[in-house]
Amino acid sequence: MNVIEVKQLEKVYNDSEVKVYALNGVDLTIEEGEFTAIVGPSGSGKTTFLNMLGGLDQPTSGYISIGGTEISQLSSSQLINFRLNNIGFVFQAYNLIPVLTAKENVEFIMHLQNQPKAERESRTMALLKAVGLEGRENSRPNKLSGGQQQRVAVARALASKPKFVLADEPTANLDSKSTENLLEIMEELNKKENITFVFSTHDQRVVNKARRVLTLEDGKIISDVRK
Amino acid sequence: MKKSTNTGSFTPSIGGGWGGGSMITSISWKNIWRNRVRSGVIIAAITIGMFAGVFTATFYKGWIKQRLNAGVETEVSHIQIHNREFGENYELKCFIPESAKLKEELSKENFIDGVSARMVVQGMIASTETGTGVRLLGVDPEKEKTVINLYKKVADGQFLEGMKRNPVLIGKKLADKLKVKVHSKLVVTLQDSQGHLTNEAFRVCGIYSIGNGMFEEMNVFVLKADLARVVQVDETTTHEMVVHLKNHDQLKEDTELLAKKYSQLLVQDWQQLTPELGILNEYGNTYIYFFIGIILLSLGFGIVNTMLMAVMERVKEIGMLMAVGMSKFRVFWMLMLETVLLTLTGGIFGILLGLLVTIATSKNGIDLSFYAKGLEDMGYSSHVYPTIEINMVVVIVILVLITGLIASIYPARKALKYKPAEAIRIDM
Numbered sequence: 001m002n003v004i005e006v007k008q009l010e011k012v013y014n015d016s017e018v019k020v021y022a023l024n025g026v027d028l029t030i031e032e033g034e035f036t037a038i039v040g041p042s043g044s045g046k047t048t049f050l051n052m053l054g055g056l057d058q059p060t061s062g063y064i065s066i067g068g069t070e071i072s073q074l075s076s077s078q079l080i081n082f083r084l085n086n087i088g089f090v091f092q093a094y095n096l097i098p099v100l101t102a103k104e105n106v107e108f109i110m111h112l113q114n115q116p117k118a119e120r121e122s123r124t125m126a127l128l129k130a131v132g133l134e135g136r137e138n139s140r141p142n143k144l145s146g147g148q149q150q151r152v153a154v155a156r157a158l159a160s161k162p163k164f165v166l167a168d169e170p171t172a173n174l175d176s177k178s179t180e181n182l183l184e185i186m187e188e189l190n191k192k193e194n195i196t197f198v199f200s201t202h203d204q205r206v207v208n209k210a211r212r213v214l215t216l217e218d219g220k221i222i223s224d225v226r227k
Numbered sequence: 228m229k230k231s232t233n234t235g236s237f238t239p240s241i242g243g244g245w246g247g248g249s250m251i252t253s254i255s256w257k258n259i260w261r262n263r264v265r266s267g268v269i270i271a272a273i274t275i276g277m278f279a280g281v282f283t284a285t286f287y288k289g290w291i292k293q294r295l296n297a298g299v300e301t302e303v304s305h306i307q308i309h310n311r312e313f314g315e316n317y318e319l320k321c322f323i324p325e326s327a328k329l330k331e332e333l334s335k336e337n338f339i340d341g342v343s344a345r346m347v348v349q350g351m352i353a354s355t356e357t358g359t360g361v362r363l364l365g366v367d368p369e370k371e372k373t374v375i376n377l378y379k380k381v382a383d384g385q386f387l388e389g390m391k392r393n394p395v396l397i398g399k400k401l402a403d404k405l406k407v408k409v410h411s412k413l414v415v416t417l418q419d420s421q422g423h424l425t426n427e428a429f430r431v432c433g434i435y436s437i438g439n440g441m442f443e444e445m446n447v448f449v450l451k452a453d454l455a456r457v458v459q460v461d462e463t464t465t466h467e468m469v470v471h472l473k474n475h476d477q478l479k480e481d482t483e484l485l486a487k488k489y490s491q492l493l494v495q496d497w498q499q500l501t502p503e504l505g506i507l508n509e510y511g512n513t514y515i516y517f518f519i520g521i522i523l524l525s526l527g528f529g530i531v532n533t534m535l536m537a538v539m540e541r542v543k544e545i546g547m548l549m550a551v552g553m554s555k556f557r558v559f560w561m562l563m564l565e566t567v568l569l570t571l572t573g574g575i576f577g578i579l580l581g582l583l584v585t586i587a588t589s590k591n592g593i594d595l596s597f598y599a600k601g602l603e604d605m606g607y608s609s610h611v612y613p614t615i616e617i618n619m620v621v622v623i624v625i626l627v628l629i630t631g632l633i634a635s636i637y638p639a640r641k642a643l644k645y646k647p648a649e650a651i652r653i654d655m
Contacts, residue, residue, distance in 0.1 A: 047652070057552060077554065084552020091651055095547040104250075111250040112552055159554070177315035219572035 002054060002065075003164050004030040009062035011048050011219075022048040023059070024219035030164070030212075033194040035187065037201050037210035045219040047168075050200050054087055055079045055167045067163040084112055088157030090167035092151040096141040102128060102152045103137040104153050109159040127155035131185050147178025151185060158189070164196035171203045185207050252555060255564035258537070262361060263417070270532045270573040273627075276526045277577025277582070280519040281623060282613070285585040286593070289614035289627075291511040293438075298504045301437050302372040302446075304341075305475060306482055308468040311493045317349050319361075319420055319458060323492060326465035333470060338481050341373030341471035346454050346464055350417030352397075354405035361401070361447045363415065364467075365454030374471040377435055377448070384409035384433030393433035393453050398443025401433045409434060415449075419458045427457045438608040440492055512619065519623055523630040526570075530631070534566050534638035537584045545642050546650020555643050562639035563632065570631030578623060585613040 009026040012019050022045045031035055040046045050059035052064055053072050064072045066086055074082060083089075096105045102126055110120040128137055131151040141149050150170060157165045167186075171179040187209055189195045199206055207213055215223040259266050299305065308329070313321040323329060326344055333342045346365035351358055358424055368387040372378050377396075379387040387394050395413060397405075408415060411431045419425045429449060436444060455462040472481055478496050486494040498505030538545070548558055596609040 032271075051648045054550070054648075080549065080552055080554050083550065089547075089551050091547065092535075093543070095543065095651065097254065097544065097548075099254060099261060108250060109551060112557070 001032045003028050003032050003034075003067060003187050004028065005063070005065040006053075007054060007063040008065065009049075011045075011052065011057070011062045011224040013058045021219045023052070023062075024161055026062070026216075026219070026221055027196065028214070028221060030196065030226075032196055032214055033190065035190045035197050035210055036212040036214060037199045037207050038214045039201060039207060040216035044216040046200050048219075049216060050168055052165065053198065054089065055083050068223045084109070085160060086163045088160060088162035088165040090150070090153045090157050090165060090170045094141070094146070094153050094173075096149055096152055096156070098141050100135060101138045102144065102148075102155075105152055106155045106159050109156055113160060123159065124155075127158055128152075128191065130158075131155045132181075133144070145178065146174050150174060150178070150182055153183070154186060154189075155164055164198055167197060167199045169201055169203075170199065171201065171206055174207075179203065179205055180224060190214070199216065242348070250309065251561045252564055255561050256568055258561075258565050259569050262537070262540075265533060265536065266569060268567065269529055270576070272529055272575040273526050273570060273573025274580065276522045277574050277623075277627065278580040279577075280522045281578050281581025281620075282584050283621070284515040284519060284619060285581065285589075285613040285615055286611060287515055288511070288616055288619065289589070289612045290607065291507050292614050293612065295504060297437055297439060297507055298366040298501055299475075299497050300376050301380060302375065302377075302439065302442050303504075304343075304498050305472045305478060306470040306485065306494060306496050307500055308470065308485070308489065309466065309493045309495075311491070312345075313466055314493065317346055317347065317408075317466075319348060319418070319460065321466065322346075322460075323465045323468060326468065328464050329468060329492075330465070332438070333485075335467065338473055339470055340473045341370075342467075343367065343370040343469045344451075344463075344465040345371075345467040345469060345626055346451050346458075346460075348417050348454060348458055350415050352401075352405070353414045354357075354407045354411065354415070356406045357404065359401070359404060359444070361418065362445050363454060364446060364448050365451035366448055367451055371448075374469040377437070380435045380437045381433045382436040384431065386433055386435075387448060387450060388432065390430055390432045393427065393429040394450065394534060395429035396433045396435060396445060396448040397431060399434050399436040400440040400443035401445075401447070402431070404444065407431055407561045415447075415457070417458060420460050425457060427453075438610070488569040515619065516622065517624060518627070523626055526573075527630050527634045530566060530634040534562070534635065535567070537565070538562065538638045538642045541642075541655050542645055542650050546645055546647045546653070549645075549647040550651055559639045559643060562642055563635040566635030566638065567628065567631035570627060570634065574624070574627035574631075578620065578627070582615060582620070585615050589615070626633050 006026055006028040008122050009023050010021065011023040012021055026049065038046055038049065048057070052059055055074070059072055062072065063070060069082065071079065071082060097108065100108060104142070106124045106127055110123065125137070128134060131154050133148060133151055133155070136144065136148065141152070144152065154165070171182060174182065183206060186197055190197055199210065201207065211227050213225045214221055302462070308323065310321045310323050330342055330344050333339055343366060348363045348365070350363050352361045368378070381396070382399060387396050402408065405413065411429050413429050413431060414426055415429055416424060416426050433441070441531060452462050455464060470485070472478065482494060482496040498508065545558060549555070592610045592612040594610050
C-alpha cells in the first residue's frame, strides 16, 4: 500500500522576475513500512520537499497524496488537522515543550486529538517504554540528554498513530552513541511495528541504516537506491 | 502496541475546537513561570497598580458615602416641599397654604415615615463678639427627629431641650465664629410679618457638629413657636415641609407621586435640592472606574510588551506546535489564556491587598485633618472611612479580565503570522 504518492511536483519561487525551481517535477512513491533517507547537498530542494511531504507548504503544481488523501488541495486549516492525524514529526532540535514532562509531551498530541484519558495514558506509557524511557516519564526536557529528548520526540511523533514519521535531520545534534541508540530504536519500530519512516539527513550513519536512499539535486531526484 | 500504524483517519474538519482545554490551560499557566523575573516584574506592577486603584476607589467611595449620608440623613432629608415662590426670595409671606392639611395628608401616606413642618426665616445672629447672617429654622423638635438625625450630632448641650424659653441650636463652626458656648446669649435680628426689624435674645442650648462647615455656619435651629412669636405669624405657618421616606430606593417614584399630587407646590428630592450631592452620587462610580481604567490602560502596555517578548522567544516552539497539528485557534487561545492568567494573578493580588488595607482602615478611618483642614468647610469630612462595595469589586475584576483579553490580542495575532515551516527552522 502506498503511503506517499508524489507526481510531477513543482515548487517555483519568483526571485526578481527570475523563476527558481526549488522542486522541478519530482515523482515518488513510498510504501507502508519503508525506511527511507532523503539526501542531497544544500540547495538541492530537500527542505522544500520535506515541507511538501509534511503538509507544511503548498506546491506550485503537481500532486501529493498521503494515505490516499490529496493534500495539495487542502486549505491551511484542513492541513493542520491532517498533519495532526496523519503525520508524525521529528525535528533536528527536538522541539519539545519545555514546561511539560516527557509523558505530557507525548500525551499532548493525543489531547489535541481529543483522545480519552485512559487511552492517552496507556499509549503514552507504551510509547515511552518502546523508546527506552521507562522511569523518565516525569522528567522535563531540561533534565534529559539530547538523545533522550529526541527519543521523547519520536514517541510524540508516534502518539497520533500517523501514516508515517517525517524526521528532519534527527541526529544532527546528537553524539555518536545517542545517534546509534536512536537509529536502533527507530529501526526496531520500523521492523516490528511496520512504521514508515522518511528522513532528511546528511548523516552517513542514517544513510547506512536506511533501506532506501533518495538523492535530490537541483530540485530533482537523481538517484533512488534500494538496499 | 498494535501492529499497524495506519489507524489515523482524516476528517476534513477544521483543526481546533475546545478539546485539550485543560492541557492548554496548564501549559499557559506553566509558560508564565518560564521567565520568573520578567513575569514577576509585570505581576508586581499589576499588583501595585490594582492595589492603588482599589484602595483609592474604596477610600473615595467611603468619602462619597459619608458625604451622601451626612447630606441626606443629617442635612436635607429625602424630600422637601415649598411654596413655588419661596426659593426665589425666602420671604416670610411665601408660606405653604393649608400646611396643616398637607402635613396630615403626608403623615397618612404609607411610604412616608417622617414629616416635619418648618418655618424658615433669614436673619442676623450676634454674640458680644461678632455677628453674621443665618437661616433660622423654626422646628418642632420631636417631628424634626423623624426627618433628620441632627439630634444625634449634638456635640455639646442638648437638641432644643433643657430650656423653657428661646433655646437655639447652632453649628460648631458658627459657635467658633461667634465665640460662644452652651448657655451663651445670642441676639437674633429679623424682619417680622409687618416689615419691621425686630430683635430677640436666644440662649444656646446645644452645639451640633456634622463635619460640614458651610451647613454649621448657616443653619440655626429654634423652636417654631418662638420664631412664630418673634416674626408675628401663626404658629402653623410653614415654609418648608420635610419628608422622610420609608424606602429610599423609591425616591424617584415617591417624589414624582407627591409632585403630581401637589402640583401647585414645589416638590423636590435631595438630588434636586443639592445638585452637588446628586452629581456625586451619580458620577462617583464613573469617576472611580475611569481612574482604574487609566491605571489598567498603562498596565496594559506593559502586559503587551511582556507577552510580545514571550512570543518572540518562542517562535520556534509556536512553529512546532502548529506543525504537529495545533490549530491557530488553539495557539491563539493558549496565548490569550497566558496573558489573562498573568494579568489576573497580579490583578487578584492587588485587589485583595487593596481590600485588606480597606478592611484594616475601615474601623478607625483615616484622619486627613492634618493635611486638609479646609475639607470640612466644603462639607467633606476630614476623617474618612473606606468602604467596600461588592458590585464595585466585581466590576474591577471584570475590568482586569477585559484588560488581559485586549492585551493578549496583539501578541497572539503576531504569533499566528509565523509560518510553521519557517518558524521551526529559525535559529534562536
